[in-house]
Amino acid sequence: MRVRKEFLSAVGALALVAAAAGLPARAEGVSDQDILNDAKTTGDVVTYGLGPQAQRYSPLKTINRDTIKGLVPAYSFSFGGEKQRGQESQALVKDGVIYVTGSYSRLYAINSRTGEKIWEYAARLPEGILPCCDVVNRGAALYKDKVIFGTLDAKLVALDQKTGKVVWKKDIDDFKAGYSYTAAPIIVNGKVITGVSGGEFGVVGRVEARDAETGELVWQRPVIEGHMGTLNGKPSTMTGKVNETWPGDMWKFGGGATWLGGTYDPETNLIYFGTGNPGPWNSALRPGDNKWSASRIALNPENGEIVWGFQTTPHDGWDFDGVNEFVPFDLQKDGKTVKAGATADRNGFFYVLDRTNGKFISASPFVAKINWAKGIDKDGRPIYDDAFRPGDPTKSEDGKKGKTVFAVPSFLGGKNWMPIGYSPDTKLFYVPSNEWGMDIWNEPVNYKKGAAYLGAGFTIKPVFDTHIGSLKAIDPTNGKVVWEYKNKAPLWAGVLTTAGNLVFTGTPEGFLKAFDAKTGEEVWKFQVGTGVVASPITWEQDGEQWIGVAAGWGGAVPLWGGEVAKSTAGINQGGSFWAFKLPKTLASR
Amino acid sequence: MRLDLRALAISGLALLAAGAAPARPLDEVVASGTLRVALYGDNAPFSEERAGKPRGIDVDLARAIAEKLSVRLDLRIVDAGENIDGDFRLNLWKGDLAGSALADLMLHVPHDKMLATRNEQIFLTIPYYDQHLAFAYRKDKVEGLKGLADIEGHSVAVEGASASDLQLLMAEGGRHRGALKHFRSFDEAAKAYLSGEAPILAGTRSSIEAALGEGGAAPDENPVVEIAIPGMVKTHWDLGGAVRTDSRDLAYAVGDAITALTAEGRLKAICETYGVSFTAPKGY
Numbered sequence: 001m002r003v004r005k006e007f008l009s010a011v012g013a014l015a016l017v018a019a020a021a022g023l024p025a026r027a028e029g030v031s032d033q034d035i036l037n038d039a040k041t042t043g044d045v046v047t048y049g050l051g052p053q054a055q056r057y058s059p060l061k062t063i064n065r066d067t068i069k070g071l072v073p074a075y076s077f078s079f080g081g082e083k084q085r086g087q088e089s090q091a092l093v094k095d096g097v098i099y100v101t102g103s104y105s106r107l108y109a110i111n112s113r114t115g116e117k118i119w120e121y122a123a124r125l126p127e128g129i130l131p132c133c134d135v136v137n138r139g140a141a142l143y144k145d146k147v148i149f150g151t152l153d154a155k156l157v158a159l160d161q162k163t164g165k166v167v168w169k170k171d172i173d174d175f176k177a178g179y180s181y182t183a184a185p186i187i188v189n190g191k192v193i194t195g196v197s198g199g200e201f202g203v204v205g206r207v208e209a210r211d212a213e214t215g216e217l218v219w220q221r222p223v224i225e226g227h228m229g230t231l232n233g234k235p236s237t238m239t240g241k242v243n244e245t246w247p248g249d250m251w252k253f254g255g256g257a258t259w260l261g262g263t264y265d266p267e268t269n270l271i272y273f274g275t276g277n278p279g280p281w282n283s284a285l286r287p288g289d290n291k292w293s294a295s296r297i298a299l300n301p302e303n304g305e306i307v308w309g310f311q312t313t314p315h316d317g318w319d320f321d322g323v324n325e326f327v328p329f330d331l332q333k334d335g336k337t338v339k340a341g342a343t344a345d346r347n348g349f350f351y352v353l354d355r356t357n358g359k360f361i362s363a364s365p366f367v368a369k370i371n372w373a374k375g376i377d378k379d380g381r382p383i384y385d386d387a388f389r390p391g392d393p394t395k396s397e398d399g400k401k402g403k404t405v406f407a408v409p410s411f412l413g414g415k416n417w418m419p420i421g422y423s424p425d426t427k428l429f430y431v432p433s434n435e436w437g438m439d440i441w442n443e444p445v446n447y448k449k450g451a452a453y454l455g456a457g458f459t460i461k462p463v464f465d466t467h468i469g470s471l472k473a474i475d476p477t478n479g480k481v482v483w484e485y486k487n488k489a490p491l492w493a494g495v496l497t498t499a500g501n502l503v504f505t506g507t508p509e510g511f512l513k514a515f516d517a518k519t520g521e522e523v524w525k526f527q528v529g530t531g532v533v534a535s536p537i538t539w540e541q542d543g544e545q546w547i548g549v550a551a552g553w554g555g556a557v558p559l560w561g562g563e564v565a566k567s568t569a570g571i572n573q574g575g576s577f578w579a580f581k582l583p584k585t586l587a588s589r
Numbered sequence: 590m591r592l593d594l595r596a597l598a599i600s601g602l603a604l605l606a607a608g609a610a611p612a613r614p615l616d617e618v619v620a621s622g623t624l625r626v627a628l629y630g631d632n633a634p635f636s637e638e639r640a641g642k643p644r645g646i647d648v649d650l651a652r653a654i655a656e657k658l659s660v661r662l663d664l665r666i667v668d669a670g671e672n673i674d675g676d677f678r679l680n681l682w683k684g685d686l687a688g689s690a691l692a693d694l695m696l697h698v699p700h701d702k703m704l705a706t707r708n709e710q711i712f713l714t715i716p717y718y719d720q721h722l723a724f725a726y727r728k729d730k731v732e733g734l735k736g737l738a739d740i741e742g743h744s745v746a747v748e749g750a751s752a753s754d755l756q757l758l759m760a761e762g763g764r765h766r767g768a769l770k771h772f773r774s775f776d777e778a779a780k781a782y783l784s785g786e787a788p789i790l791a792g793t794r795s796s797i798e799a800a801l802g803e804g805g806a807a808p809d810e811n812p813v814v815e816i817a818i819p820g821m822v823k824t825h826w827d828l829g830g831a832v833r834t835d836s837r838d839l840a841y842a843v844g845d846a847i848t849a850l851t852a853e854g855r856l857k858a859i860c861e862t863y864g865v866s867f868t869a870p871k872g873y
Binding site: 127176177199201202247248249250252253279280284285287393394395396400401402442444445446447448449450451452453454455 | 629632635668669670671672673689697698699701703704707720749750751752755758759760761762763766767768769770771773793820821822823826828
């Protein structure tokens with residue numbers, strides 16, 4: 001993160017545009033019940049993930065493999081201006097209005113039938129602000145008459161759904177200290193739940209709950225051991241115990257950013273969050289498991305207490321930033337139904353855990369040629385292969401870079417931010433993954449603010465000549481890959497699955513694609529003119545099924561060069577929201 | 590240069606692309622009458638803002654260089670990115686999100702051939718300052734600091750993730766890790782030392798000297814020493830300037846100015862203003 005002190009007045013002036021005609025009916029607001037029922041109600045999408053469990057499954061089935069050939073674009077809404085790159089947002093729909101965020105911390109309200117703009121809010125960002133990993137925003141949350149989203153300068157903003165005017169605005173943290181915010185907030189029992197982004201020294205991941213009506217802080221839970229939580233403005237309990245799994249005072253600055261946001265399971269009343277990698281990057285400098293970095297944690301939504309934790313990559317040495325979402329589902333096992341959850345980790349393994357207590361059920365590789373671990377043992381701990389752990393700099397010669405290892409997957413992950421989906425019909429998970437590894441070494445020729453430091457040197461390399469991207473259908477009962485779709489460029493978009501036996505996702509090459517959920521056969525595609533790195537949604541209005549997706553190439557992939565860049569060369573920028581519908585006349589044929 | 594503007598516009602990063610100006614060779618700088626120099630903020634004693642005013646060794650040096658070139662100084666205080674390669678991109682050859690004007694010159698750039706080779710878009714000037722990692726210790730608490738063994742039993746205040754920090758984390762297989770007290774900035778580490786929270790302070794020699802001077806710590810009671818610590822981390826490096834690769838003549842002119850300022854004793858005088866001892870880089 002890099003920041004200039006002055007403010008640029010031209011950037012992000014609040015723009016209010018009232019549509020002269022076609023204003024939708026008065027919004028009635030989004031209740032707690034609407035949020036809990038979101039997975040079942042097909043006329044709206046009021047949560048990130050199409051339901052608090054974020055299975056990204058819709059019971060709509062008008063569009064299926066036979067009717068989809070009639071799916072046509074209804075409109076394309078441009079985010080405008082020159083700020084086109086990096087559209088990773090999942091849209092929301094309620095009472096005839098689409099709420100979709102754009103990169104650079106912008107939010108748009110659009111007439112869901114016509115694509116006309118109702119209003120636009122552009123956060124006023126400090127000049128020169130440069131988040132480490134692009135300018136994306138992943139979506140908003142709806143609560144009552146408000147729409148809430150976070151900004152790159154680490155603020156949380158609640159706007160009036162009808163006017164786009166600010167109702168409240170709170171600092172998540174100081175952007176000058178390296179904090180940022182890009183995830184979609186979630187609403188749990190009237191509270192807005194957020195994490196933090198940021199990779200600078202001193203940033204410690206935490207989960208926070210605020211009153212969604214006022215923005216007032218209710219509780220905070222740091223995810224790294226030794227830090228004290230708060231509840232109603234007072235210290236509550238410490239996370240773990242000091243020096244249990246960290247040496248010296250390094251826990252104070254331990255990392256574990258919670259930058260991807262969380263999911264919520266109403267059945268267990270637990271919030272699930274993933275936590276990022278520990279610092280400094282080289283694991284030899286911080287002996288121990290370094291909890292709760294690279295973990296999944298379950299929290300009590302009332303007080304922020306950690307109910308359970310499960311560390312996917314203890315003592316991470318590869319920047320396997322394990323923030324990945326934990327998706328609750330019911331696992332059928334030995335004739336019984338287990339309250340389970342699944343997560344496809346940056347480290348390349350697909351985990352199934354008991355979501356009531358975090359107990360390990362199974363793990364299996366979901367990308368090829370994983371070498372940093374030989375497998376996962378019966379307790380869920382990786383069986384490390386030390387030949388593929390980056391070299392110990394304490395054993396290196398003066399000024400020499402030490403050994404280079406080729407580790408699979410790369411630090412961008414078997415799966416990165418892009419959300420997985422689960423279909424209760426097929427009982428399969430759909431995982432957008434990437435097949436790549438990295439050469440990684442300790443690089444002594446590194447300077448920050450004119451002073452030497454020891455960074456990681458790395459080169460990301462594809463594992464196969466033919467493709468990097470790989471959409472996989474995974475059976476959670478045995479970890480087997482049921483089908484796979486291979487894509488030349490890395491996949492960076494979320495998935496949507498429907499009762500129409502379809503799976504939707506986007507590609508950097510600019511296609512929104514649909515696959516047969518059982519077989520993986522590609523049944524439809526549409527070129528939107530720029531890379532798709534966002535999560536599609538579906539909803540029903542006026543008796544027709546609609547599909548929507550934000551388009552606009554960006555995200556972390558184009559920021560890293562090397563051989564991977566070859567697969568994405570020539571992809572054009574864009575910045576738009578596309579809506580498709582299946583006209584009634586075609587649906588009935 | 591036109592190409593750069595286009596790249597900015599295409600990437601959508603340049604709202605004010607029309608206002609972004611490319612870095613320029615010497616004749617354009619001289620003709621415009623202004624030298625644009627980018628310096629780091631929060632980088633005492635070299636460059637920082639106090640009460641809205643830039644101050645420090647690099648600030649004074651930039652002013653003196655502009656004077657030698659007979660142009661006005663246009664100073665830009667920028668915050669450091671994740672690494673200097675990124676700073677080159679933002680300040681010298683590609684530009685930032687807001688489309689700010691590129692700088693003609695960056696100071697406080699480590700004079701390192703490998704760094705220059707890896708960043709073909711930039712060209713280095715000759716260096717002006719010889720930077721070293723060092724320690725200060727309180728004579729009343731620590732008997733002496735001649736080697737790592739003398740750290741034993743004492744705590745060391747250090748800026749987290751700095752060169753000194755990594756050096757100490759790695760030294761002797763990591764046996765001094767428990768002694769380290771980490772702070773978010775050198776400034777905070779120095780305050781902890783001055784308040785007696787830690788009897789040893791680690792950092793660059795220049796920042797230690799400046800902090801001790803400003804904190805009123807008696808030099809006799811607070812010796813500043815360098816000790817040999819083997820390992821991967823560089824313990825000394827030269828600081829110089831960088832320009833865009835097609836502005837080499839500007840780099841030579843800046844180099845001439847540095848040579849003259851060193852010979853005149855002005856560089857030494859500037860350093861002393863901030864309580865910093867001056868050592869000229871060797872071999873240039």
